[in-house]
Amino acid sequence: MILMLSLLLMVGPLGAANPEDGFKPAAIIELQSHRLAAYSSDSTPEEQVRYWLQHAYMDPVPERVLYAGSIDEMIRSLNDPYTSFMTPEEYDSFVSPGVIGIGIYIESVPQGILVKSLIPGSPAEEGGLQSGDIIIRVKEHQEENWISLAGLSTDQGGSLIRGPAGSQVDLTIIRGEQLLQFTFTRKKVEIPPVVTSLPDPATACIDLNTFLNSENQPSTASLFAEALQDMESQGAQGYILDLRDNGGGYVYNALDISGFFIGDKPAMQVRPLVTSDTALKHELLITKPVVVLINQNTASASEILSGALKDYNCALFLGQTTYGKGCMQSAYPIFNQGKLYGYLKMTTARYFTPLGYVVDQTGINPDITINQSDPLLAARLLLSATVPSSSGSNSSMVKLINGNQEYRIDINRAQQQEYWPVYNEIIDHAGSTRLMLPDSSAWTQASPEQLQAKWPLYYPGYHPFPTVNKHPGESITISFSHDVDPASIYNQAIELREKESGKSIDLNFQLKNEKELQLTPQKPLQPDQEYWLIVHPGANGVRSHDQQIPLSTGYITIIMVPGT
Template identity: 30%
Template sequence: MRWKRVLIATALSLTLLGGSVSAAQREVSDQNASTLLEIYSRIVESHYSHPDQEAVLRGAIEGMLQVLNDPFSSYLTTAEYEQLEQAIEQEFAGLGSALQATKAGEIMITEIYSGSAAEEAGLQVGDRILAVDGKSVIGEPIDKVSAKIRGKAGTQVVLTIRRGTEASKQVAITRKTISLPTVLSKDSGNGVGYLRILSFASETSGEFHKAYQKIAATSPKGILLDLRGNGGGYVHSALTVADSFLAAGTMIVIHEGEQRIELQADEESFDLPLAVLVDQHTASASEILAGALQKNGRAVLIGAQTYGKGTMQELMPMPDGGVLKLSVDKWEFSDGTTNHLVGLTPDIRLTAPEIFLNAGMQYLFPGRKQTLTLYPSGGWGDLNGTKLLDMPTVLRVGQQQYLPLRYVVEALGSEVNWVQQTSSVEFQLEQRQVRVELGSGQLFLDGKRADLNGAVRLQGGVSYLSTAAFDLILGGGVRQSDTAITLHVD
């Protein structure tokens, strides 16, 4: 692959450039270094408080990094670097589960890995984690909750969980080390091959090609590539996967001084139709992959705005055993745009993570039959045989039931767009163009006003559409009883 040679050559030339500064620059550099060392020595030797040397050193390092105003450059202790490596290589000591924040601010278990501590403790998908070691985690960012749950193998953590409508209970779990593959695959049926990349580690490109060949043996008609929750890793691995799907085009542009260097895809590639799932945790190297595929017209992105990290970091070992993680380049795409601090905008924008997968299937194979069932009393639903665990509330006003508009439409694979000029939302369902004017409560189908009263309700900032309105849109595709509401799309 030509781009590999370019990447290696660029890295080497950058290293050489670092040792070829002019004599005047070297003199200033040496003077600055001497001043820094002198101040450090004077502080640790002469200050009346006799400060800890390591603390002064760390303060100096943090001060220099703060000048950069770069959240992605940092100094890692030996232990912190080991944790970073373990995260990239998918090696954890903890529960061995995937977590997701719910609309109510609870932390929900969405996946339990085989052989994990979570599996041994009897935890289940859908369980809500309310507290860790007796302290509430409701409303806390998911990364902070994950950090509290993780720890050394063999140590214990106590979770307070709630399962369905049962009373909350405490579960004591002994943390266990688990090593996960970075690539997961399965035949999703309906001719769709599913590939999920959890991280871009040293062995990811090899794992990816093995997984792809396994999927290819099932003769799929399309590929769904899942990058949700992928925080990045090694750029080389991400580019290898991107190149596997691109027969031509610039993947990314890197820099050597003022020079722009385009990394071009090689001709050989997989040519199956492709859709990519992304979310707010899709970051860094995974944004390189997603963006390269999107910018070259190879795939659509489905999901939520991505994280927005468009810089590359080099890991530089230091004499004390620590590692300096320093941003050495701000890359861009072939059209000159960057995802840095803004993220990638999906082609199909959705909000509820649990329905992204179905939207990807629907994009690859439009027109397939779909069934969405909502169970209002239980607060859950079913979408084409997949249980929905974080479903919004269904409203009941008199004899009429109202469904959360955005959630239902997105669950059936369609994007919902807000039109500010008319204070309305628009979407397409069953080949019908639908406009819902929230101010007037009017419903329009294919440009014509529907004669239907009380079709729209607003509550708690959420738009609801009556079951009668959905039935009209779907041409009689709604069935309801006292316990369930089912929508059919043929």
């Protein structure tokens, strides 16, 4: 009997955040048939597993592994976390879309299992579980004994949380200072492969949850193509591609989607086959600004897509380094006396980025690391000035250059409380990218001193005054060269903001005389903090009393509050 062989790039990084039921498999790549041989149809399951290990495993397999006593002993001796034997039922569950459980993405922490996020419409979401909850113990509803999850891996904890559809599971969780208990009924939870939104009128967000290929529904690649056409028809001028927590899927979906950005160039290298797999060419080629979101749970086929876009400088990458699963697995049917006995899922090759960079145990690094803030907000900020302003002026934007790509930041948005910490982190971790400031009709690169001070990137064109040291309860006095119009003094014209958070400090204003203004914070300033006192120019800024002339330039003073 000659068996047809197809490679599956398996997903499901061990120890990373994943659905409590695990991830699903991935793409199909053909192996050259001359590498395969026939074996007798009356071969035992052990002989068949030995054959595939000997002829198709990515590295030479020692004889002590090949001639171990059983299939389990062979696989255990191989010491490969991605190689396993599955029953037909386990394989069907593995390749079918959706998961059976309560619908959460999890990660192991010392206290137990952290809930990273929830699948929409899942029992966990409907039952009131929240991101950030820590599951510390679990039991089947009908049983009495609780099982502690402290010290368990993601896979170990997940195996205790999942169970048959219709069964109930009890969880004890920590939420802040609270200790809560929940009971959930497990069910099959469908994970939509592609979710689209327009978080801003000209910015399209396409969230890829998995690279699915199923007989019962369209592939992720075809859904992505439809989503892309829909976003284009709605006037999208920039794209956010969200690959966070995407554990992978079928490789040819990744190759197909890559083609919308890189054309028909090589999208990956496969070894030891020593081949390069080319992306699919499409009529639509996206050349607009693209931001890709990645994290430590972006794995497998997601890393193939990420590597292709990064090598060809098609996108700016935000977030954390990806998982680093640069190897492929195959699913081989194993028979016993002519009947299907199970499947051997086995590592058969390693893959590299198009330019040959290692992915396995290394991952794809972001261009800008975002750890503290929301990467989605960071992406929206970087695309916020994609559409040119009606005035054609660059004075209200900062430009970020990454290779031959540029991203324009709306400074008015960066100054908003919601976006202030995000912009702060972008400045801190700009890395090899270049931040450019408007300078009349041209652009100048932000200097190291400006990057360290930060305020020139929040308020480009403003002039600095010398730093002032103030104790928490002290007032601040501003002197002007002309008499000040009292009506022009209000919080929008003069602001006091915390440097790190951007929080605005409420002020009381008092004119000491026609040219001196005293500012008193309504609450004492915090010790060991830096504040920015900003005096805005223009029609909405401070004006002179007699001629109603507004300030032509904004000013900023750093207020340092010493420690106690």
